[in-house]
Amino acid sequence: MKKITDWQYICMLILNNLDLIMQIKEIAKTLDATIVVGDEATLSTEVKYGFATDLLSDLLKIDKNKTLLITGLATIQTIRAAMVMDVGAILLVRGKKALPEMIELARQNQMVLMEYKGSMFKACGILYQAGISPVY
């Protein structure tokens, strides 16, 4: 088994505690997700945290800015709940398609809407590895 030296351990601790921030366009590229709504300005906004849920009640309890919502719930209520929570970007997982009214509302409110073919677990795993932090 490979032994981890003290300095390697210290580096790991520092890296784990670094607040990594990604632009939304980097997230889309990392996942190979389809951008349904988003322009140069909104895609350049930064995301620090990820929150994955299919329960809007759970979303309404978080207290963090710069959060990406990862969900399989493709409803107009998802957009409205995200607006209330100041969540600027939503990733629809499991191949769910955004409804026309979702696209319209997201566009009106300068939100980013993305679609991803993979599972919620896969999206979370890739983004966690890329440095996106959990909300708690």
Added chain:
Amino acid sequence: METFEFTIKGGDFKSIGYVSNTIKKIMHARNINPRDSRRIAVAIFEVETNIILYATQGTISVLFDNDKITVLARDEGMGIADVALAMREGYTTASDDIRRLGFGAGLGLSNIKKNSDITWISSIVNKGTQIVLIFFLTLVL
């Protein structure tokens, strides 16, 4: 003081979040502290969701003062048999249809209480529920 009133139809799932986001935009236009704005909007979101999911109809009035915002909600419907029990996280009477919409986790009333400074809930079974919420605004110096 300025008041905004909304009428809500029970079962109108598509309108969930309309009142809270309308009030949030008004708060933003009035330069209300973003943290206050979010907690007030979250509480109103939960209130309007409860009316749409569980009542036949209701009203929400939002009163703006310089130092506080008051929310008055009244609905006609099944009411809440045990308010103290309904305030517990995880307690729910939601149907599968409600859960499919992403609600009914039993967090609504406790989240309303968590986000408001004064919470008053009164309910009569098979009549309806009245909620008064007061939010004291953070002074921006």
